[in-house]
Amino acid sequence: MTEVPISWFLTLSAVLFALGVAGFLFRRSIITVFMSIELMLNAVNLSFVTFSYQYKQVSGHLFTFFVMVVAAAEAAVGLAIILTVFKNRATLNIDDVDSMKN
């Protein structure tokens, strides 16, 4: 047996996505939360490429490419927001950034 079942790739993708969700929910550092989002995007990319293999079409690669571009733009804006929050509040804990609560 030298061939990998396609379901293994999908299971790996699901596991990585679940770990990203866990990090997003349980972590308190704003930077780590942001990295968890990147982890989820990577997991979805793996699914796209796997389905592209299954149907022998290149479209999945294109979607992965667009996800990468959006993730890069999101990282640039998100990190700028983190810098602004830190400049104004001197904290990276997401529980301390609650000015819209009151």
Place this chain on the structure above:
Amino acid sequence: MDVILFLIFAIIAVVAAINVVVQTHPISSAVSLIGVMGSLAILYLLLGAEFIAAAQVIVYAGAVMVLFVFVIMLLNAGAEAKRGRSLVVQLLGVPVLLALLGLLAYFVERAFPDSVKVHFGGFTGGSAQAVGRALFTTYLLPFEVTSLLILVAIVGAIVLGRKELD
């Protein structure tokens, strides 16, 4: 051979992803995330996605993570403070997680019967030529819209970086 390669890099990816979540220091998380992205690039190569594998290493593991590490260094982000976890979470967390993952693997296995098996070289349509041709014919409009998105992101990042917000 393909199975061994898949298992090695899948295990590296999962262990590094767990490390991203459990490490308290952001730099450790960032380095683990680079490990996840690198092993995913190898898996892309196994699936015949050469261009995407290269872009993964250059864009994600290169550009995006450098940005992350740069911001972590700039802000001098320290370790996250430990919070007390309840007894229920400590006792039940890991078993429930494993049960959930087992159930998930079972349903994925059921939903995708192994009609298609992955072996290296089974799909050769992922070269830079094929991706480029699809990108500039079928997906030309999304590609142009993407350039607009990046322009907006650049302007937004500059404005956020300069302005003093209340």
